Amino acid sequence: MIGTETVAHASDATTVVDSETAEKSELGTCPWQLTADGVLHVGSGELPEATKPYSDYVTPFFAIQIREGADQNNLKFKTISFDGKVTTPVNASFLFANFLNDTPQIKNWQNLDTSKSTNFAFMFLSSQQNSIDVSKFDTSNATDMHGMFNGADPVKGYENLDTSKATDVSGMFANYNDNNDNPVSLDLAKLDVDRVNEDKSTTPFGASVAGGFSGMVGGANINSLNIGDWKPQIPLTGMFDGSMSSNLTELTLSPQDDLTGSKLLGPDTTEDKDPAKYTGNWENRQDQYIKHGDPNKKTYSTTDLIGKYNGQLAITENETYQWEPQVTPGNPVTIHYIDQDGKSIQADSQLPGGVRD
Structure with a gap:
């Protein structure tokens, strides 16, 4: 025994240990074999x-x-393979969280049946998986998804998760980034957030904290976020709390996104590699080729943008905003490849336009 941990020993490299011969075999009702x-x-x-x-x-x-022999730091399994239909419990919170020492990597995610689970809170908290694939997850009964991917590296298939019954998505993508700590894009437009409410949530240690959207992308290293098509019934209060806003250069919003209290910080040119690259304001992407300072171009400070999306203005469609550059790019040039008879001989290509000063 190591603390409360029961250890099964494999005597040599060819020995097979299974749930029938190990000192402790319980893994729910799932048989296992090493x-x-x-x-x-x-x-x-x-x-x-x-x-x-x-x-x-x-x-x-x-x-x-x-583990092998007396060396309690030598894990005998480096991979976990779901070979049959493996069902997750109703309470699937922390199910793949906090692996200790050398983290075994999981494969065959598609064999997980998550259809009966309602609680996905902190499911992958600090799981240290190199690759997580939830594209086959059935989350149609999920009500609690707070902290689900907290600290996880890029997750495949999150875009299509069924969140139609979820009431808490706080911290869902907190501390999200790639394996090399580079900024990544998050496309959350398909998530159904209609039922998310303002009830309290909990930390991994059980303390009561703000729920709803609070800290949903807190600490996340993202450069593009799409929450267009959302129809939230409450403001996105605290959604960006603690986020690395100096990297969030593009934001797509729906007419019903209420940024009141969201803690969106906006362009922080002091932390950019080239402080003179951006003006410090947001621009609508459809205006990106209008020269900076042109009276026909509308730009927004972060305060202005939050004020525009306050749940009261009659905005009618999704809009994408991006940091306004100091130097306005020229309109792109499309090249058509045709023969002497005007027939296309290959796909069109596009070149960036010249820089406009």
Whole structure:
């Protein structure tokens, strides 16, 4: 025993340990088998809920971390493979959170049946997975999705998650970035946020905090965010709280997005690699080729943009805003490739226009 952890030992590299012969075999109702290549194969059944052996919740896989001999730091499995239909419990919170030591990488995500789960809170908190694929997840019964991808690296398929019953998405993409800490794009336009409410939420330690949209992208390293097509029933209060706003250069909004209290900070030219590159204002993307300072061009300070999206103005369609550059680009030039008879011989291409000073 190591603390509350039960250990199963493999005597040599060719030994196969399974749920019948290990000292501790429980993984809900899922049978499992360790093969000599270091893969923990998980068969059909239902996974148990995450446990809280210390101050933090940890994945149930921690309870069967198989090690070699007396070296308690030498994990015997480096990969977890869902080989059968593996069902997640109703409470799937923290299910893949807080792996300790060397993190086993999970494959065959498509075999996870998440249809009965309602609580996805902090499901991947600090999971240290190199790749997470939720494109086959059925989240039609999900009500709590707060912190679901907190600290996760890029996730495949999040765009199509069913959030129609979700009431709490606070911190859902907090601290989101890529494997190299580079800014990434988030396209959340398809998420249904109609039922998100202002009820309180909780931290991983159980403390009561603001819920709703609070900190949804807090600490996230994103350069483009699309929340067009949203129809929230409450303001996006605190949504950008703690976000790395100096990288958020493009923002798509729906007519019903209410930025009141959202804590959108906007262009921070002092932190940009080239402080003189941007004016410090936002421009509508459709006006990007209108010269800076032209009286026909409308620009917005961050305060102005928040004031425009206050849930009261009659905005009728999605709009995309971006940081206004100091130097206005020229209109792009489209090149058509045709033969002497006017027939196309290859696809059109586009070149950027000249710089307008």
